[in-house]
Amino acid sequence: MKPTLTAREHYDRLAEMGNGLNDPPALLEFMARWDGPPFWNALGDTTKKDVLEVGIGCGRIAGQLLKLGCSSLTGLDISPKSIAAARSQLNEFSNLNLLVADVTEFNRPASFDVVYSVLTFMHVQDKRKALWNLVDSLRQGGQIILSIDKASDMFDFGDWLVPLHPWTPEQYAEELSSLGCKVNEFIPLIDNWSGPTGQKTETYGEQIATVVKATR
Ligand SMILES: C[S@@+](CC[C@H](N)C(=O)[O-])C[C@H]1O[C@@H](n2cnc3c(N)ncnc32)[C@H](O)[C@@H]1O
Numbered sequence: 001m002k003p004t005l006t007a008r009e010h011y012d013r014l015a016e017m018g019n020g021l022n023d024p025p026a027l028l029e030f031m032a033r034w035d036g037p038p039f040w041n042a043l044g045d046t047t048k049k050d051v052l053e054v055g056i057g058c059g060r061i062a063g064q065l066l067k068l069g070c071s072s073l074t075g076l077d078i079s080p081k082s083i084a085a086a087r088s089q090l091n092e093f094s095n096l097n098l099l100v101a102d103v104t105e106f107n108r109p110a111s112f113d114v115v116y117s118v119l120t121f122m123h124v125q126d127k128r129k130a131l132w133n134l135v136d137s138l139r140q141g142g143q144i145i146l147s148i149d150k151a152s153d154m155f156d157f158g159d160w161l162v163p164l165h166p167w168t169p170e171q172y173a174e175e176l177s178s179l180g181c182k183v184n185e186f187i188p189l190i191d192n193w194s195g196p197t198g199q200k201t202e203t204y205g206e207q208i209a210t211v212v213k214a215t216r
Contacts, residue, residue, distance in 0.1 A: 003160045007123040008078045010162045011057065015081035020058030021089065026196050028060070034119050034147050034209050035061060038187045042145050042213045046070040049113035052137065054103045054130075055120025059086035066093045074112070076101040078123075103130040108137045115144045121172075122151035122164045128175060135179045138216040144181065147189065148172060149209040169210040176214040187211035 005013070014020065023031070047069040056062050056075030066073055074097045077083050083100050090096050103117075104126045115134050124130045134144055151166040173183045189209040194200050 002156075005160045005162055007162060008080075010157065010160070011077070011079035012081040015058060015079060015085045020060060020082070021085055023060070030193050030195070031060060033191050033193050034149055034189065036189060038189055039118070039145070039147055039211050042184075042187055042211050043114065043116060044143075046114055050074075050111065052076070052112045052115045052134075054115065054117035054134065055123070056086050056098070057082050059090045061116075061118055062086065062096070063090055066090065066096060071095065072097065074099070076103065076106055078102045103133065105133075106137070107133045110137070110139045112137055113139055113142045115142070116146070118147040119149060121146060121148060122166050123162075125165045127165070127167055127172075131172070131175050132179060135176070135181060135216055140216055142216050144176065144214050144216070146172060146212045147209050148212055150207075169212050172212045173214070176212070181214035181216050184213040184215075187213070 046065060049070050051065065051070045051073045053062050053073065053075045056077050059075065062073055062075050072095045075086060076099050077086070078101070080100045083098050087098055103124060115138055121127065121130070138144060148167070148169050151164045153164055153166065155162040155164055169186050176183050187210065188207045189211060191201060191203045191206055191208045193204070
């Protein structure tokens with residue numbers, strides 16, 4: 001029987017394996033299926049904003065955002081080895097704060113203008129607590145942008161399993177509304193990736209994720 005790992009154990013192992021470090025362009029394009037232009041449009045202009053990324057991983061998205069500009073970017077992640085990798089990849093940015101934390105335990109009242117997260121919330125079991133913390137950490141009028149992928153209950157990595165806790169976009173919207181946020185129309189993320197030799201994934205042309213955006 002395959003062992004079951006926590007998200008922290010899984011991403012610590014991936015970081016140890018060098019995953020997310022100096023990824024080639026084709027892999028970065030593959031990963032951008034879960035953000036890409038619709039996500040970046042939803043994020044908008046961050047140049048004068050204090051931004052929080054939940055589940056920063058090795059800094060794939062944060063690196064792009066820091067190049068575009070922001071007042072500050074705080075990146076939190078439950079995996080210490082991913083945070084170490086992000087630190088080594090993004091060490092040129094003096095406005096970056098990195099911390100090892102579980103989003104369900106993180107709260108900085110009214111400290112951020114934008115909170116975003118990609119490919120992370122399927123790992124978070126207590127989503128109500130996490131969303132409460134994030135909305136509380138936003139300034140009035142601040143925005144939360146979540147890329148929610150279509151996940152199953154279990155991720156089979158080959159040698160081990162990682163349990164997941166999927167919610168539908170509607171569940172996020174309902175919870176954010178109950179926390180007093182105004183929720184925008186959902187933005188679909190369609191898989192239109194094709195590799196260097198024209199190869200396509202089996203989800204090509206399908207919606208693989210949804211951007212949920214809300215304003216406090
Ligand atoms: C698939 S990676 C995505 C990384 C990055 N957002 C990206 O898209 O490249 C998911 C990340 O979420 C982090 N994570 C999972 N559960 C978390 C939690 N409860 N609190 C904070 N980070 C968490 C993992 O350690 C991992 O680095």
